[in-house]
Amino acid sequence: xxxxxxxxxxxxxxxxxxxxxxxxxxxxxxVVRAHGWLSDETLSYIIAVSESTPGPIMVNLATYVGSTxxxxxxxxVATFAVVLPAFVIILVLMAILRRFVTNPWVKAAMLGLKAxxxxxxxxxxLELLWANCVSDSAPDLTAxxxxxxxxxxxxxxxxxxxxxxxxxxxxxxxxxxxxxVYGI
Amino acid sequence: xxxxxxxxxLFSVFFxxxxxxxxxxxxxxxxxxEACVERRHWIxxxxxxDLIVVAESTPGPVAINCAxxxGAKQGGFPGAxxxxxxxxxxxFLVILALSRYLDRLLMxxxxxxxxxGVKLAVGILILDAGRRLLLRxxxxxxxxxxxxxxxxxxxxxxxxxxxxxxxxxxxxAVGVSLxxxxxxxxxxxx
Numbered sequence: 001x002x003x004x005x006x007x008x009x010x011x012x013x014x015x016x017x018x019x020x021x022x023x024x025x026x027x028x029x030x031v032v033r034a035h036g037w038l039s040d041e042t043l044s045y046i047i048a049v050s051e052s053t054p055g056p057i058m059v060n061l062a063t064y065v066g067s068t069x070x071x072x073x074x075x076x077v078a079t080f081a082v083v084l085p086a087f088v089i090i091l092v093l094m095a096i097l098r099r100f101v102t103n104p105w106v107k108a109a110m111l112g113l114k115a116x117x118x119x120x121x122x123x124x125x126l127e128l129l130w131a132n133c134v135s136d137s138a139p140d141l142t143a144x145x146x147x148x149x150x151x152x153x154x155x156x157x158x159x160x161x162x163x164x165x166x167x168x169x170x171x172x173x174x175x176x177x178x179x180x181v182y183g184i
Numbered sequence: 185x186x187x188x189x190x191x192x193x194l195f196s197v198f199f200x201x202x203x204x205x206x207x208x209x210x211x212x213x214x215x216x217x218e219a220c221v222e223r224r225h226w227i228x229x230x231x232x233x234d235l236i237v238v239a240e241s242t243p244g245p246v247a248i249n250c251a252x253x254x255g256a257k258q259g260g261f262p263g264a265x266x267x268x269x270x271x272x273x274x275x276f277l278v279i280l281a282l283s284r285y286l287d288r289l290l291m292x293x294x295x296x297x298x299x300x301g302v303k304l305a306v307g308i309l310i311l312d313a314g315r316r317l318l319l320r321x322x323x324x325x326x327x328x329x330x331x332x333x334x335x336x337x338x339x340x341x342x343x344x345x346x347x348x349x350x351x352x353x354x355x356x357a358v359g360v361s362l363x364x365x366x367x368x369x370x371x372x373x374x
Contacts, residue, residue, distance in 0.1 A: 055275020178301015
């Protein structure tokens with residue numbers, strides 16, 4: 001039955017997709033291909049689309065695949081399945097970690113993980129900024145000026161306006177700026 | 185009644201976060217930190233740091249991990265359900281409503297241009313999330329070494345167009361930390 005297959009397929013994605021959305025894409029591709037739910041072309045396209053729609057990429061993909069296979073009910077089942085593992089794991093870990101958080105071994109492991117995660121996140125940021133500002137190995141002047149303006153606004157707003165620009169406001173401002181600058 | 189209000193607050197705050205999370209979980213870290221640590225004091229800064237680490241080292245979308253954690257902290261199991269639901273609902277509704285028209289919609293010049301702008305902001309938000317984590321990293325040799333090695337290895341490996349799963353890197357970081365702790369056992373944190 002298709003609903004059950006959707007549930008199992010996306011439960012697997014939710015259980016084994018370590019390291020956030022981009023790492024999960026390979027796994028989603030494997031599951032989707034195994035069931036023949038989408039063509040490769042549609043999948044690549046919907047991955048690109050997922051990046052421009054709000055929310056976690058995994059949730060977007062689950063909702064999309066579910067709805068194309070079995071309508072609203074399919075979307076509900078696939079989304080529920082992809083979210084469930086993360087939800088349960090966090091609740092279980094919260095209960096366990098509270099007891100072990102003072103254990104020196106756990107502390108050492110957490111500190112190592114934290115240092116590594118910091119590196120991963122900064123590397124992702126640098127690569128994304130680079131990809132944004134350089135197209136076809138030539139610097140994209142418009143993007144560089146826009147990025148600098150946005151970064152100045154975001155990091156300098158506290159000094160300039162005595163009020164920090166919230167990340168959500170930054171997204172809103174960037175959309176308006178993008179539409180205005182690229183539209184001209 | 186007060187409890188219901190609290191649950192509604194959790195739901196609405198995470199609904200807004202879900203609505204503005206573009207480009208994956210990393211950009212969302214800055215948004216959650218601003219909304220749940222700085223503005224509302226739902227969780228402490230240390231809890232947020234631990235949460236980022238746990239979210240990154242466990243499967244599933246980082247955004248879901250964050251919502252579940254903050255929700256459970258603030259309102260127990262019902263809180264976790266409300267916050268997670270709020271986080272998922274925007275993307276669910278957008279995809280469900282637009283799946284048939286999404287391609288045509290994203291082709292509209294105005295929307296395409298706006299998204300080019302958003303992509304630049306996402307880069308800045310991820311940079312900010314990493315910068316804050318780095319500032320709070322203890323200035324001791326081991327964490328700084330693990331940080332620089334993981335940063336450089338990702339950059340070099342991606343530059344060479346090779347693939348390295350972040351899980352491997354995370355496991356190596358845990359291994360090195362535990363090993364160092366075993367070698368200098370008894371001493372305080374290295």
